[in-house]
Amino acid sequence: MSETRVLPPFPSTPQSPYDVPADPPPSRPRGRGRFAAAVVAGALVAGGAAGVGGAAAWESFQGDDSSPASSSGDRQTAQVVDTGDQQAAEGSVEQVATAVLPSVVRIVVDGPQGQGSGSGIILRSDGQILTNNHVVEGAGDGAGLTVSFDDGSHAKATVVGTDPLTDTAVIQAEGVDGLTPATIGTSGNIDVGQDVVAIGSPFGLDATVTSGIVSALDRPVNVGSDAQGNATVYPAIQTDAAINPGNSGGPLVDREGHVIGINSSIRTSGTSTGAGSGSIGLGFAIPIDEVMPIVEQMLAGETPTHALIGISVGDAASTDGGAVVPDGATIGEVSKASAAADAGLQTDDVITGVDNRMITSSDSLVATVRSYRPGDQITVTYERDGEQQTATVTLGSDASGSDG
Numbered sequence: 001m002s003e004t005r006v007l008p009p010f011p012s013t014p015q016s017p018y019d020v021p022a023d024p025p026p027s028r029p030r031g032r033g034r035f036a037a038a039v040v041a042g043a044l045v046a047g048g049a050a051g052v053g054g055a056a057a058w059e060s061f062q063g064d065d066s067s068p069a070s071s072s073g074d075r076q077t078a079q080v081v082d083t084g085d086q087q088a089a090e091g092s093v094e095q096v097a098t099a100v101l102p103s104v105v106r107i108v109v110d111g112p113q114g115q116g117s118g119s120g121i122i123l124r125s126d127g128q129i130l131t132n133n134h135v136v137e138g139a140g141d142g143a144g145l146t147v148s149f150d151d152g153s154h155a156k157a158t159v160v161g162t163d164p165l166t167d168t169a170v171i172q173a174e175g176v177d178g179l180t181p182a183t184i185g186t187s188g189n190i191d192v193g194q195d196v197v198a199i200g201s202p203f204g205l206d207a208t209v210t211s212g213i214v215s216a217l218d219r220p221v222n223v224g225s226d227a228q229g230n231a232t233v234y235p236a237i238q239t240d241a242a243i244n245p246g247n248s249g250g251p252l253v254d255r256e257g258h259v260i261g262i263n264s265s266i267r268t269s270g271t272s273t274g275a276g277s278g279s280i281g282l283g284f285a286i287p288i289d290e291v292m293p294i295v296e297q298m299l300a301g302e303t304p305t306h307a308l309i310g311i312s313v314g315d316a317a318s319t320d321g322g323a324v325v326p327d328g329a330t331i332g333e334v335s336k337a338s339a340a341a342d343a344g345l346q347t348d349d350v351i352t353g354v355d356n357r358m359i360t361s362s363d364s365l366v367a368t369v370r371s372y373r374p375g376d377q378i379t380v381t382y383e384r385d386g387e388q389q390t391a392t393v394t395l396g397s398d399a400s401g402s403d404g
Contacts, residue, residue: 091255096197097209099257102150103182104199104250106206107131107157107171111143119200119250120147120171121182121259123295127155127173130295131249132264133162134223136169147173148206150180161298164226165306166234166370167264168291169249170298182251185258187237187287190214198241198263198283200250212241212281218357220367221284223265235367236284237261243283252285261285290371307372307395310338313362316350328352328383329365343393345382352388353381369395 088095102122107129109116118135122128129147136145136159145157160170173179194214202208216238225231239252243263252261267282294304312332317324328350334340345351351359354368355378372378374397381390 091195093197093209093211096253096255096257097199100182100197100199100251100253101207101209102180104150104207105129105173106148106201106204107135107249108146108148109136109143110146112141113143117201117204117246118248119206119246119263121249121251121262122179123170123184124181125177125179127157127176127179128160128299129157129171129173130262130291131169131171132262133164133167133169134264135249136162136171137164145171147171149176150207161301161304163294163298163304165230165232166291166294166304167223167232167286168262168294168298170295183256183258184288184292185254185256185260187260187289190217190237190254190260192217195255196239196241196260197253197255198239198243198247198250198285199253200243200247200263202242202244202246204246208247210242212239214238215240215282218367219284220361220363221265222363222366231363231366233363233366233370234264234286234290235371236265237287239283239285240281241283242279242281244279247283260288262288262291287371293373303399305374305397305399307369307374307376308339308398309369309393310335310340310396311345313351313365315361326360328359329362339393339396343380343391345380345391345393346384348384350383351380352383354378374399 088098105120105122107118107120109118116135118131120129120131120135123130127147136143145159147155147157149155155173155176157171157173160172162169192214195211196214197209197211199207199209214237218235219238220233221236222231222233237252237260241252243266247263248265250263251259252263253259263283263285265284266279267284269280297304311334313329314332315326316328316330318327319325331340331345331347331349331351334345334347351365353359354365357364357368359365359368359381369378372395374395376395378393378395379390380393381388383389
């Protein structure tokens with residue numbers, strides 16, 4: 001059985017032999033991978049096997065001094081050539097990586113509930129960094145944050161603001177300047193099949209680059225709920241770029257190097273748990289367009305607000321040839337003086353569309369509404385007593401003291 005879950009920010013303690021250690025491995029020059037102890041150990045196994053075979057091959061390649069020289073057509077030894085300084089092609093993964101890697105950080109969290117690590121996106125040269133809420137909260141209250149930059153330097157960090165409903169957070173690295181901010185793009189004009197690149201620190205391996213395509217858009221992803229029971233559901237960008245635990249908070253970028261999403265969750269096969277679960281080509285990123293208004297509120301020291309329609313909903317379904325077919329979101333209760341009540345929506349209405357988006361489930365509705373801002377007007381398509389109707393709804397806000 002498969003499940004969708006947020007990416008665990010770090011292996012839980014005690015660590016298994018294949019977990020990444022708490023202390024980061026020695027840094028290497030920018031643009032080169034860093035290897036955790038577990039991967040190095042694995043490499044030693046492979047390297048040992050390769051070393052034996054390699055030595056035998058080397059001896060056979062050498063021959064004796066009396067062997068005639070081979071022509072290039074039947075050469076039996078490796079040839080060393082000068083390939084020169086190869087320039088990355090426009091829009092290539094190499095070019096994207098070169099541009100974006102300086103704007104991606106590794107975040108190490110150390111707290112009473114354990115240690116963890118994730119990724120982050122530099123927003124400003126003075127150290128403001130965007131990441132996932134579940135990265136910074138994973139180790140509990142009072143956790144310490146350390147940020148590792150692309151050049152190998154480190155800095156302590158503090159939390160500026162968090163928003164569990166969108167699974168976003170902003171932290172501030174201390175005593176830094178001159179960092180390279182990421183270029184924020186837009187997620188509203190991307191297409192299925194478009195090339196994308198994911199960058200982050202999967203399993204603690206910072207500066208890791210993977211590539212793939214946009215597999216689907218507006219995929220409703222439910223990864224839990226906040227302390228008040230409100231669901232954390234967002235209309236995700238689905239990608240087959242390899243995303244693993246530790247990628248959380250890192251960017252999903254287009255081929256121009258513009259951030260279009262924040263890598264946040266994966267689909268697992270259900271055959272492994274915890275840090276052992278890995279990529280099966282089903283990763284999900286929060287669209288950047290949904291995040292930036294929340295980020296701006298956090299940077300301004302405000303409590304983030306979200307659009308509210310004012311109803312409780314459940315899944316609507318029908319049967320077709322014995323198969324259960326999702327049919328929309330059934331309204332269970334309409335709050336008084338809410339946006340839904342003002343628009344005339346009632347209990348047992350089945351919502352099937354919002355603007356040009358089809359609604360197939362309660363998660364689909366919640367994710368869609370979360371993509372709007374308080375005060376936005378939406379057209380809701382619904383069924384009542386077997387008849388299709390529409391209503392214009394002006395969304396309310398979940399701000400303290402606000403109805404809707």
